[in-house]
Amino acid sequence: MLCRLIPHRSAPSGVLSAVRGLVSLSSTRVCAPSAATRSPSVCRTKTMPPRPHIHPQVRASSNLAKQKVHISSCATALTVSFSDGLTSKFDSIWLRDHCRCPECFHQVTKQRLVDTFHIPADIQISAAVLNQSGDSVELTFAGSTHKTVFQLEWLKTHSYNPTLETASHNLKRNYKLWGAEITKNLPVVEFDEVMAGDEGLAKWLKNIDVYGIAFVKGVPPNCEATEQLGRRISFIRETHYGAFWDFTADNAHADTAYTGLALQAHTDSTYFTDPIGLQLFHMTEFTGKGGKSLYVDGFKAAAQLQETYPEYYELLTQVCIPAHSAGDPKTIIAPSPRSFPILNIDPITEDLYQVRFNNDDRSVIDGKTLIRINSKTGAKVDVKEFYAALKCWVSILRDQENEVWIQLEPGFAVIVDNWRVLHGRSAFTGHRRICGSYHGYDDYRSRVRDLCYGSSGRLDI
Numbered sequence: 001m002l003c004r005l006i007p008h009r010s011a012p013s014g015v016l017s018a019v020r021g022l023v024s025l026s027s028t029r030v031c032a033p034s035a036a037t038r039s040p041s042v043c044r045t046k047t048m049p050p051r052p053h054i055h056p057q058v059r060a061s062s063n064l065a066k067q068k069v070h071i072s073s074c075a076t077a078l079t080v081s082f083s084d085g086l087t088s089k090f091d092s093i094w095l096r097d098h099c100r101c102p103e104c105f106h107q108v109t110k111q112r113l114v115d116t117f118h119i120p121a122d123i124q125i126s127a128a129v130l131n132q133s134g135d136s137v138e139l140t141f142a143g144s145t146h147k148t149v150f151q152l153e154w155l156k157t158h159s160y161n162p163t164l165e166t167a168s169h170n171l172k173r174n175y176k177l178w179g180a181e182i183t184k185n186l187p188v189v190e191f192d193e194v195m196a197g198d199e200g201l202a203k204w205l206k207n208i209d210v211y212g213i214a215f216v217k218g219v220p221p222n223c224e225a226t227e228q229l230g231r232r233i234s235f236i237r238e239t240h241y242g243a244f245w246d247f248t249a250d251n252a253h254a255d256t257a258y259t260g261l262a263l264q265a266h267t268d269s270t271y272f273t274d275p276i277g278l279q280l281f282h283m284t285e286f287t288g289k290g291g292k293s294l295y296v297d298g299f300k301a302a303a304q305l306q307e308t309y310p311e312y313y314e315l316l317t318q319v320c321i322p323a324h325s326a327g328d329p330k331t332i333i334a335p336s337p338r339s340f341p342i343l344n345i346d347p348i349t350e351d352l353y354q355v356r357f358n359n360d361d362r363s364v365i366d367g368k369t370l371i372r373i374n375s376k377t378g379a380k381v382d383v384k385e386f387y388a389a390l391k392c393w394v395s396i397l398r399d400q401e402n403e404v405w406i407q408l409e410p411g412f413a414v415i416v417d418n419w420r421v422l423h424g425r426s427a428f429t430g431h432r433r434i435c436g437s438y439h440g441y442d443d444y445r446s447r448v449r450d451l452c453y454g455s456s457g458r459l460d461i
């Protein structure tokens with residue numbers, strides 16, 4: 001099908017000619033606009049008649065033949081009718097800006113080459129041509145011979161006027177929430193499998209992605225093998241505790257982690273602006289008593305809080321808690337901004353994306369803290385209400401049905417998504433040697449997109 005429109009006017013030549021290597025001003029002669037089409041406010045969509053001699057075989061047999069494109073009468077928008085009957089409109093400046101050809105988008109670096117700011121706001125579409133199979137459209141713009149091709153499915157995925165839902169749209173994470181029952185069927189992979197190739201690594205990553213916790217068995221009980229295992233995912237995130245850590249309860253750092261004290265369920269590094277993403281943990285030696293490891297699915301706990309006490313859930317998404325790490329000499333770490341909610345919500349989807357909770361590392365709660373962000377119901381927070389919400393949250397975390405207690409052993413490593421899963425341990429005596437590493441959240445997610453999500457991992461770039 002061929003849709004063609006005579007452009008109504010030329011874009012300002014000084015602007016057009018600056019579009020990098022794309023525009024030949026002499027190539028197209030354009031008409032002056034009529035009074036009716038000059039103003040965008042009177043611009044109407046006009047269906048362009050199909051040319052019946054083109055692609056009859058597609059029309060006869062394929063659903064895709066039902067897909068149509070129309071250029072608006074002022075040529076500054078393209079309306080696409082998809083095979084399911086839904087339509088969406090795309091502005092010409094958006095289409096020109098999102099050209100994915102090698103001149104406009106670097107095929108290797110995946111970075112934009114087109115200079116967005118040299119595209120006229122009212123750039124006109126001079127032609128829109130569907131390909132033979134009806135699944136892509138080729139556009140040309142007034143004053144240029146440059147051709148832009150879009151897959152219609154890609155346009156649908158990125159539609160905005162209106163936004164159309166597609167299978168690949170909004171790649172939602174496939175979380176499986178868990179409680180104490182997960183001990184009956186732990187997500188475990190073999191060390192040798194992870195080290196052997198990307199298939200084994202993908203299995204491990206998938207477990208972390210879905211459960212927020214994953215175990216590896218058969219790990220040689222030493223630092224070298226554990227470090228190699230962590231580096232299969234990404235380089236190590238170095239912190240004030242070092243890069244790869246190997247420690248006993250020797251008070252090497254002024255932090256309770258370096259003692260034999262019990263630790264309540266918490267996430268690590270709430271005092272960082274960007275808390276660490278993954279924590280790999282391998283107990284390589286243990287002779288003593290106690291020291292069981294505790295894990296709690298923070299997303300499940302948050303879902304329970306939302307269901308039972310929605311007002312407390314909302315409060316914990318709105319009150320920002322300051323935190324610090326200041327035990328070591330010359331170390332006064334605090335996040336910027338100074339505080340974050342315990343339950344962090346995506347401002348667009350309103351989905352929970354990060355739990356940030358360590359009651360031991362919480363700084364002073366004062367008038368700067370007892371304020372709601374993004375609140376429609378008033379900013380002030382009563383201190384008693386805050387403590388009530390906090391207590392309710394912790395009572396869910398400490399519900400036996402939510403607590404997973406595991407006695408780790410040499411050879412059995414665990415990794416947790418520190419933005420979702422809380423960890424802790426019971427008190428212990430004796431000798432307990434732990435090694436492991438931190439990994440950045442973005443580096444971990446990059447690996448998941450690459451190895452577990454296939455082509456859909458690249459959809460939104």
Ligand SMILES: [Fe+2]
Nearest residue numbers: 257267268423
């Ligand atoms: Fe910790």
Ligand SMILES: [Zn+2]
Nearest residue numbers: 099101103104
């Ligand atoms: Zn291009």
